Amino acid sequence: MDFKRNIEKYVELILKVGLNIQKGDGIFVLVNEHSIGMVREVTKQAYKMGAKDVVYDFSDDEMTLARYAYGDESIFKEMPKFKIDYIEAAYKNNYHRLAIVADNPELLKNADAKKVSEWNKTRAIASKPIMKYTMENHVKWCVAAHPTPAWAKSVFPELPEEQALTKLWEKVFDATRVSMDDPVAAWKEHDAALKKHQNFLNEMAFEKLLYKGPGTDLEVYLTEGHRWVGGSGKSTRGDVFMANIPTEEVFSMPHAFKVNGTLKATKPLAARGRIINDFHFTFKDGKVIDFDAKEGKDVLQSLLDSDEGARRLGEVALVADDSPISNTGVLFKNTLFDENASCHFAIGNAYSENIKGGAEFSDEDKKKIGMNNSIIHVDFMVGGPELSVIGVKKDGTQVQILKNGNWAI
Incomplete structure (x- = not known):
């Protein structure tokens, strides 16, 4: 498997078919520590396609766990309005949403359940003004995935971590038709x-x-x-x-x-x-x-x-x-x-x-x-x-x- 070439094809597919990037479009990318390499490729190709700007919303698994472990209970009951205002302003200014999902399915298994539940509800309520932009298609949006070691081990627990990660990438490339010679053409036929x-x-x-x-x-x-x-x-x-x-x-x-x-x-x-x-x-x-x-x-x-x-x-x-x-x-x-x-x-x-x-x-x-x-x-x-x-x-x-x-x- 030519991993570098497949990543290039995957990103091209996401930008051309997923977001259908046009000259002058902005992109708002959800990225974490696992997907940063792929998002660098997203950034490079997006600018080559004529994107006006690429901005990022960054998260990190260890930082997330630290927040739940040591954050005061009060921070899970309120989401600062400026965070929502920032995202809404991006959508209003022709920025389109790209979520690169790079998850550990059981990241929060041992986190404080009360804090997790409280924050999920708080975030969902606060996010309602921006949720409409994707649920009602006011912006273009696309969700794609980036395998992680923890996710790969969850799917293939019998394999060593490196082999599990390689195998999961292969399955992702197959499922997204990236392993085909021309994924963009294959997706047009599939559509x-x-x-x-x-x-x-x-x-x-x-x-x-x-x-x-x-x-x-x-x-x-x-x-x-x-x-x-x-x-x-x-x-x-x-x-x-x-x-x-x-x-x-x-x-x-x-x-x-x-x-x-x-x-x-x-x-x-x-x-x-x-x-x-x-x-x-x-x-x-x-x-x-x-x-x-x-x-x-x-x-x-x-x-x-x-x-x-x-x-x-x-x-x-x-x-x-x-x-x-x-x-x-x-x-x-x-x-x-x-x-x-x-x-x-x-x-x-x-x-x-x-x-x-x-x-x-x-x-x-x-x-x-x-x-x-x-x-x-x-x-x-x-x-x-x-x-x-x-x-x-x-x-x-x-x-x-x-x-x-x-x-x-």
Whole structure:
């Protein structure tokens, strides 16, 4: 593997397909100590493509742990407004968001749980004014990943650290099509394939979806006038971009008040520096009324307690079980990859692009149509080889969408 060349191709893909950088664009990059080398390549290529500026939001695992270990409890209850103002000013001045995810899935396993929970809620509430810029596509945005030693050992515990890291990079390059000769061309072809599923689902205009699988028996109504979206999206300025690299999903908007039944996760979820495993929900009239988890139940509880909308669904996404990521046979313990190996839902906020005019809706408008509103948006995986998804039209006509986990359309 020519690692240096693959990094160059990966960055080119992120900038050309993910952010679709145009002359005069600014980039706001989330970076940590693990991804700094790759972000240097991002900076170099971005300026060559005509970016006006590249700025950074830096974090460090050891610094994060020190903050939780020694920081006074008061600092976790308030986020300085200038931090939010800075990010919002960047978005208003044509800066677009690039998040390079370089995580340790269990970084906060031994951190003070009360401080972690308090800070996550504080940050989510304070970030609501800037969350809309990505959730409503006012800016172009892209999330991509950078393997770390801790993440690699979590995925491949049987291997020495260096071998585990090399193997995880190989899987990431495969999943993102970077290992192909021309990743940019491959992504354009992939985008066209996702659009075919998107267009079919939009033509069908299903009223509701029926999910059945091990531990799952769920009825999910979709909002009136919902739109399915797959692959590339458009910013409110009309610029095309790819929010996730990789992506294999076609997603839409569930009705926040019309979901009933049981739903079992099929993969662990890495959230808030912890792992949530073997968990399930019971929904009534759209709301989670019961839940359990064999591991990380307290983290799941804190997510659900974020606000009223955190107990309701904001996204429904369809992914074939034979997707390239699923076929790697790897449990990535990273939502960006695992959600694209499996059908999934998200608790929390809905995406405005999933309904016409959504970016202009007031909170009251959203409530009337069943568009969920929350300070969080957390994906969890429910797909697998035994999952069936049936679409039901208003006249009662049923169409098998997924059978044995794969597309039936």
